[in-house]
Amino acid sequence: MKVSDKLKKRLLLALLLSAAWDCSPVAAREQKTLTLTTAATRGGDTYIDSSATTSNFGTATNLNVAGKNSGANPVRALIQFDLTSLPSIGVKQAKINLFVSSINKAGFIYEAHLLTSLWTESGATWANRLATTAWATAGGVYNATASSSLTPNNTTDVGIYHAWDITADAQSWYSGTQNFGHLFLQNQTHGNDATGININSREAATNNPQIALTFLQQISSLNAAAGNGSVALSWTNPTPISGSTVLEAYTGVLILRQQDKAVAAASVPADGTTYSQCSTIGSNNDVVVFVSTSSATTFTDSGVCGGLTNDHLYFYKVFALDAATNYSTECGTATSGTGACSANGSAIVPEVTAVPSATAPYHAAWVFNTLAGSLSSPGVDPGASVVTASNALMFDLNPQTGAPVAPPIGIGGAVAGRPVLIDGPDDSIGHNVAYVPAQDNFVYAANTDTGSLDWVVSPSSVPFVASAGIQAKLFSGASYILAQDLVVVGTHNAGSTSANQIFGLNGNSGATVWTFTGGGLNPSLDIISSAPSVDYVHGAIWVTSRSNGGTSQPSLWKLNPNTGVVLFSAKLGPIDYSPTLSPQSDVLFVSVNGGALTAIDPVTGSTLGSINPGDGGVKNSPAVATASMPYTVVLTTNSQVWSYQFSCLTNPCLPGGGTFTKFWGGTAINNPSAPLTYSGLTKVYVGGGDGKIHELDLATGVDGKQRLLNTSVTVGDVGIDTVLSLALASASDGRCYAFAIPF
């Protein structure tokens, strides 16, 4: 072999090695590198040292990763990137680039593992993931299988960036998995290097950690307009993100359609494949109804590929498409293994629904897939924000378009209730915030402008199921002496029927202001499943609970917001629903599980009156539709909706002096949600077990119009954006839907 041949082979080998270390860009639309600096509002980095198990290194300029040897112990690095600037993308490739400033020995393997527990930069140590919360396993909780690994050379690889490919992880962050970042460790299977490598952290002066993403943005502003035998779609094609490298131009879209059910999340057009109109994709047989390579922004479906049938529901999903025939999915071209699509490969691709009709066509204002069918109701800040928590993710949505304004916010546990939103001008923390109790025993406060977590606290060792109640300092009278807003949460300790707890937390810091614990000298407190109600007029917090199956212990509680002292309790029987205060705060309406709607005097706690319309008794919280006495109260039972007028013979109302007079009912709705109406609204909105939001006439109870969200789903409690005139609800298909009101 000639020397020149040997040189060529060495060069070829070097090229191959280089390609293995720093994969060449895949064909796709945009590439953006995000640098993790101290300015990032989400994410962070630190290292954890098993020789200093309680020491935090969150401000260190170097991240050490080392093995154990001769008495030394492992050191691992934690890194989470801030992806806020990329809220809605189909990831094609993702690599973490770390500047390695020193390498002690060659031949050791450094692995990136997906972290599976929430941690904070300022709190993480070898022992703890948060300041006072231990990892389930010391040294970090992560997937045992490495996402990728490198074996750097200690002479030639020092002082340069190295890339770890985490493509599948980044794709999962946009399709259902919480983003808690990565843990870097030295694989100790083949020995140990106790000194290891050092990596520049985000606190370093230069060469901070980076993540390089190759992606397609999703289309935006997807609208549908249903007509007679037609559906007109319009959308906005993506424009490159500032600072991104354009690899291929966006050329158009591919649209999938499905009748009477959703386009499957697993239906994904394969990158590199061109589809013809009327071909189908996936086992769901979703139909390709439109392919554009000329940057079209409209498509009218007048019945292509088998036609549209009036009065049927149609789902449309619109994929962005680029010049290299890549689609905005969370996967690549592989059919299995790395790069293959997960079952959620197209879950967050924008979709919309429409029902063409000769007489009454309609369409959704927007549809957003929350990736879990928990029925958690969306929190609404009218005209400003929609925050919906589903499973262990929280989504901050643009209320006009339904598009996410930030990537999903990872929560440590599932969220079952509606996030509570407060505007910056109205709250004490000074910015828009959402308060979310979760089933991992923590309560979260999230800045809905940035997606960052303001605070995370664990006042209890048992889960929270109910939403929080918030007492805003700004709206409170002089009797409220706390300096900040109060967040009230109740526990779901299924192992106890007596010793549940209610916590008052500082809205700014999460610090526990007071605690009420049932049992002992206090009355027994069973599980709490509904949000507390704040009574600003009487300076009280109202909480409902179960009652050990009967009436032997209290289920309605009135607490002092300053101290948590119980001012009053009543033994009404088990209650899973929030109490509803009348607009004048002179009557508290309480639904006892499968029992009566009970009117309570909020001053004395005495029962003013009650009504049980039958049909299995009341369920869900009632709604009050009038501003003053007599009150029009709307309630639901197993399969019906009712309206009663509540009035009193005297003013103030005396115990037993209140009367419920039937106004209308029962309007039949299968498995109805809580009704929604309020003073000034002439309609009542109810989610059904039939997949529909029903719009009832408040005066007559006639179920005049409906909006079908999806077939064979249950619709959760309805929320209303009073500024944009939208009704919003989650469904058991995992989606959040918005419809213009009135229907």
Add this chain to the structure above:
Amino acid sequence: MSSMKRQLRLPSLFLPVLGSIMIAIGGCAMNSPIMIVAPQPAPLAMAVRLCDSAALGCVNTTNFSLASMRDLTVNVDWQNVPGGTHTQQLAVLLPNGVVYQTISQGFGVPESTLGSPTVIDAMPVAGTFITQRQLAGEWTVQVSLDGAVVGLQKFQLEAN
């Protein structure tokens, strides 16, 4: 020589073993292929036990009443889990197949051992939308370890 070629085609994982065997048999004629039996790791296995948290002990059952149930307790009995840190994820699926909730939990197994831990998680049922909206039917618990699905268990929630 032909047998040597076959041996060299074996996966690199076996090369150290092969090397030692070749040294041991050095000088011998190799007229027939050498059968190398690599030690097989014990297979990872798990079993799921479901129970109502209100019941005494956790007697496995797959039928629950929404009227009386408190929490669904999921016990996953693992066998032959390799040493190290692991993450178990439960995905609880609605009767329509959509994810209702996921529950992640980390656990550790001593290095260089095969562990048989039982990982216990619970999903609230009483008072949640499951009971409020009577989400009855056949549910599924899907069990994953470190991101890979290992198995599933179906169970029935019966309406009041």
